[in-house]
Amino acid sequence: MMKKLRQLWKFLSRRFVLFLLYFVLPILVGWFMYAIFSASLPRDxxxxxxxxxxxxxxxxxxxxxxxxxxxxxxxxxxxxxxxxxxxxxxxxxxxxxxxxxxxxxxxxxxxxxxxxxxxxxxxxxxxxxxxxxxxxxxxxxxxxxxxxxxxxxxxxxxxxxxxMPIFSQIIPLYNASSNYAQFLLTLLLPCMLQILSALAMIQLLKSAPHSFKSLFIRYVGNTMVFVWWGICMLLLLKNLGFEVRGSFGLLVVGVGVLLLGINGVVVCLQALLLDIKKTIGVVAVYTAPSLAFAGVTYPQNSMNLLALFWSKLLPISSFMELYIQQANYGGSVSGAWQILGEMSVFVLFFVLGSLIYHARRGR
Structure with a gap:
């Protein structure tokens, strides 16, 4: 075990960018987002x-x-x-x-x-x-x-x-205090998590994998690191007092499927392009609009056809649907598994990327 840890440390010490993405940026980005919205409500x-x-x-x-x-x-x-x-x-x-x-x-x-x-x-x-x-x-x-x-x-x-002949009594079902931190942090942190995971996956693919085993280890290893950060994110949101009325375990599974999906998309793109700079550009275009198209700041039922299509292409949209269903509404387990099934389609991009790598090695 210690030998494996030393090998991992040696590997990361030679890759400063990867070290930042794994250990530094998740903390800095999370702290920065929380610091911005810690006041909860706009005042003065x-x-x-x-x-x-x-x-x-x-x-x-x-x-x-x-x-x-x-x-x-x-x-x-x-x-x-x-x-x-x-x-x-x-x-x-x-x-x-x-x-x-x-x-x-x-x-x-x-x-x-x-x-x-x-x-x-x-x-x-x-x-x-x-x-x-x-x-x-x-x-x-x-x-x-x-x-x-x-x-x-x-x-x-x-x-x-x-x-005043009519008195209004409005009772919100969740986020009773209209807390902007609860509204935005629950979207911003998962968006940042998927972007950091995608960037780390790109760094791991700088050198082309020589076998399926090598590719699989990178894919699963990168996912596991950010699943751990995803669990930390969910615990932070819970400790901040935000509602978790459904299953916390299903949210953890959702984080795992989200990261498997986004990492699979990166593998597929790099297998097609074989150019790190181009892959970074395409991934940036793909993930950057997540905040707008995830269906939180702008509801999906108000989107036009093109915007709705782009929203469905992003795994974060399905994850936010799962999060809102479980955390805010305490939705059914069957409904949650249905959303997870839709999210798991993105994992097929890893399979496709693996086949492309294999085909190119066989030439």
Whole structure:
């Protein structure tokens, strides 16, 4: 056993890139991703303000915006054009505009309006700001309606019921706190895991395998290393408090099939191209869109035919389907095995790659 370990250490010490991929980058990438989203929710996002009314009503709007935990007013501007450059450079993420005669329209019940401009390219930030601003406007609207009804009716309970005749009670089935870390880490970490595994597989194939046994050892050995990192990933997500309502063991099996699949694709590509640089390029094009096409940040049922086809070509899409089914919903075992069966198709790429290597050795 010790002899085997010494041989492995000697092998890795001569291949610095492989050493980084096996022992350094998984930790660094995992820590980096966690550090970015450790706050869980976006808070204190800087926005700008254009107050064209300068009244007590507009001051109340400013107070309500600054009271929101999601955003705060970083700077005031004299006009929208003055704020445009800062909005484009992301010095501020949004611009709230209080129009002329805001208090007058509010008092006369003419439908006073507040405007929020934000850069929709910042998808999550824009969504958070839009939701927070809607809450601010809703609260102010309710307060105004209650005040008007109280003047008319003189009864607080009646004024409240007229102002808010329908109360919403929304109960999320999972991720109750709308935690962005839970939403994104569960996708980003598996995506990074498959990319690191693919890169390590390419490094192992720099020298062409002289036999099927040599190829098989590299394929299985590389998979085993990253399966271990995959188990660490699942344990980390569980320890962070994210739900695992189904079978943890099935998720481990899913990680194994995911890595067998992506490594099989690399073997097949290298067998066809026999050029490490070209293989790296093709693998980069193949795996880089995983975040967009995995079916989490953008649902598969909203994709067009081409996007859906590309999604089905990625083993990470099936793995994320398995993860969501087991971790979030606690889905059935039969459903999980059905997804695993679909994922196992990618293992056939290793068989195809092995046959191509064998055919080329026979020439």
């Amino acid at each position: 996002l800087p926005i700008g303000l254009v107050d064209l009314d300068r009244t007590s009503a507009s001051a109340e709007v400013v107070f309500a915006i600054n009271a929101s935990p999601t955003m705060y007013i970083k700077r005031e501007y004299g006009s929208i054009m003055e704020a445009k450059a800062h909005l484009a450079s992301a010095e501020i993420y949004a611009l709230a505009v209080i129009p002329h005669h805001f208090e007058r329209d509010l008092t006369l019940g003419k439908g006073a309006k507040l405007a929020l401009y934000y850069n929709a390219q910042f998808v999550l930030v824009g969504k958070a700001l839009n939701s927070a601003f809607a809450q601010v406007v809703g609260t102010l609207d309710a307060k105004q309606s209650v005040a008007q009804n109280l003047i008319k009716d003189g009864d607080l309970h009646l004024a409240l019921s007229k102002a």
